[in-house]
Amino acid sequence: MTHEETFVTTTCPVARTVDLLGDRWMLMIIRDAFDGMSRFSDFQKSTGVAKNVLAARLKMLLEAGIFSQAPANEGGAYKAYHLTEKGKSLLPLIVSLRQWGEEHLFQEGESVSRLVDAAHQPVARLRVTDRNGNVLTPEQLQRISGISSYGDKS
Amino acid sequence: MTHEETFVTTTCPVARTVDLLGDRWMLMIIRDAFDGMSRFSDFQKSTGVAKNVLAARLKMLLEAGIFSQAPANEGGAYKAYHLTEKGKSLLPLIVSLRQWGEEHLFQEGESVSRLVDAAHQPVARLRVTDRNGNVLTPEQLQRISGISSYGDKS
Numbered sequence: 001m002t003h004e005e006t007f008v009t010t011t012c013p014v015a016r017t018v019d020l021l022g023d024r025w026m027l028m029i030i031r032d033a034f035d036g037m038s039r040f041s042d043f044q045k046s047t048g049v050a051k052n053v054l055a056a057r058l059k060m061l062l063e064a065g066i067f068s069q070a071p072a073n074e075g076g077a078y079k080a081y082h083l084t085e086k087g088k089s090l091l092p093l094i095v096s097l098r099q100w101g102e103e104h105l106f107q108e109g110e111s112v113s114r115l116v117d118a119a120h121q122p123v124a125r126l127r128v129t130d131r132n133g134n135v136l137t138p139e140q141l142q143r144i145s146g147i148s149s150y151g152d153k154s
Numbered sequence: 155m156t157h158e159e160t161f162v163t164t165t166c167p168v169a170r171t172v173d174l175l176g177d178r179w180m181l182m183i184i185r186d187a188f189d190g191m192s193r194f195s196d197f198q199k200s201t202g203v204a205k206n207v208l209a210a211r212l213k214m215l216l217e218a219g220i221f222s223q224a225p226a227n228e229g230g231a232y233k234a235y236h237l238t239e240k241g242k243s244l245l246p247l248i249v250s251l252r253q254w255g256e257e258h259l260f261q262e263g264e265s266v267s268r269l270v271d272a273a274h275q276p277v278a279r280l281r282v283t284d285r286n287g288n289v290l291t292p293e294q295l296q297r298i299s300g301i302s303s304y305g306d307k308s
Contacts (some may be wrong), residue, residue: 011265012256014185022178025220031168037296086258088292093250100247101167104240106229106303111165113299117284124285126246129278130271138242143189145267
């Protein structure tokens with residue numbers, strides 16, 4: 001399953017998203033953007049990724065319409081990267097990564113960062129529900145194929 | 155940021171989860187497990203991944219406690235892989251990948267698979283909310299550090 005084959009032929013939206021974003025650098029850069037980072041040097045420092053790899057990932061994020069680019073200061077030479085609306089709609093993905101890690105990858109008493117709202121309360125746990133708000137378990141779900149897409153709203 | 159450094163030193167749960175699962179094969183195998191697959195040969199066929207890579211990923215998923223292993227049939231030689239409760243708690247992650255892909259990576263009219271409940275209704279859109287159910291935007295959120303973890307509940 002090469003990049004091209006996956007993206008073009010699969011009818012599975014999980015596969016298409018994983019094909020685009022299933023890379024630790026992409027996900028860490030997007031996390032940093034949600035934390036307010038916008039400069040190449042800040043992403044580089046935060047992730048420790050090699051500069052050529054970071055440049056390639058930022059290019060992919062721009063091409064995918066997840067980031068947009070603007071001068072960091074009026075008349076300045078530095079370019080800043082910002083999440084577009086399409087990029088901001090990745091918030092549930094980043095929060096789901098965060099919440100699973102919080103729950104399963106920390107020992108009691110270990111220091112952990114948390115995402116809080118304006119009242120300094122942690123965000124609610126993401127739950128998969130039906131349209132009436134009833135929590136659904138994996139056993140209650142099935143994947144069906146051959147549905148016609150509503151189209152790209154980006 | 156090597157695998158070991160990230161996992162041991164970061165206080166960010168997003169980073170720890172990405173370090174473990176931020177790999178397209180891991181995510182595709184977990185997706186397939188949610189679709190009911192349990193055999194090596196089925197994962198191999200579905201993803202097209204090389205057998206040695208698949209074997210390594212399945213070993214990581216077992217070691218991480220995301221999969222457990224049992225004989226596929228009573229007295230049979232084949233081993234089946236099943237999601238543990240820790241694995242099943244990845245459902246919001248898989249659904250968030252799916253929903254973002256559905257919304258942004260398909261053209262109108264393209265064939266797409268969908269996840270439906272027992273009544274054949276699509277699952278509700280995942281939303282990041284506060285504890286009262288109010289939807290939160292990225293701008294309303296901040297990351298704070300140095301909180302003590304409640305511990306690994308896996």
